[in-house]
Amino acid sequence: MKLIDELVEVGGNRGVSSSLVTSQWPCVDDDGAHPIVCIECIAQTAGTAVGWREKQRGGLVEGRVGWLVGVKDARLSASRIPIGTRLTTTAEIVDSELSYAEVRGFVETDSVRIAEATLQVYWPEE
Numbered sequence: 001m002k003l004i005d006e007l008v009e010v011g012g013n014r015g016v017s018s019s020l021v022t023s024q025w026p027c028v029d030d031d032g033a034h035p036i037v038c039i040e041c042i043a044q045t046a047g048t049a050v051g052w053r054e055k056q057r058g059g060l061v062e063g064r065v066g067w068l069v070g071v072k073d074a075r076l077s078a079s080r081i082p083i084g085t086r087l088t089t090t091a092e093i094v095d096s097e098l099s100y101a102e103v104r105g106f107v108e109t110d111s112v113r114i115a116e117a118t119l120q121v122y123w124p125e126e
Contacts, residue, residue, distance in 0.1 A: 001026060003037065004044050004089075013093040015049035017041070021085045032080035038087070038115035042105030043068040046091035046121055050101060053093065054123075066123035072102070074117040085109050099123055 003025065009016040019041055027034035047066050081087070091105035100122050107115040 001040070002044070003041050004048070007048055008088070010048050010052045013049055013053060015045045015047075015052065015091050017045040017048065017089045019087045019089065021081050021083050021087065023083055028083065032082040032085070035076040035078045035081060035115055037081070038076060038089075038107040039068070039071060039074060039117055039119070041087060041089040041107055042091050042103065042115070042117050043119055043121065045089040045105060046093065046101070046103040046119060047123075049091055049093055049103075050121065050123060066121055068119055069100075069122045070120035072118040072120060074115070076115045078114040081109070081114065087114075094118075 003019050004017040005020055006018040008018050021033050025033050025037055027037050087107050087109055089107045091103050093101050094104050095102040103119045103121055105117055106113050
């Protein structure tokens with residue numbers, strides 16, 4: 001389930017993506033998407049930052065996958081996200097050790113923050 005439509009920016013330990021909420025997304029009904037999907041948007045955007053960082057270090061990133069292994073904290077302020085809403089997601093690696101990283105991210109629509117989370121992600125060694 002790919003939610004990111006466009007990678008807006010990636011560099012250092014940070015990634016920014018853009019997504020359009022569609023009826024094909026998980027957790028969608030007639031009222032829109034449940035804001036829990038913002039956690040996955042942050043995780044996918046974090047994956048771009050992790051991949052970029054690994055590639056800059058000379059690592060092999062093609063075909064590698066990672067997993068969201070923990071949600072340390074999350075604040076979801078929207079009750080539903082209407083279909084057709086454009087989301088901008090920012091994720092930054094704030095700490096990492098071996099194949100684990102802690103990521104902080106947030107999701108905005110029209111410059112209004114609708115979700116924030118600190119996630120723990122894992123990607124296996126090559």
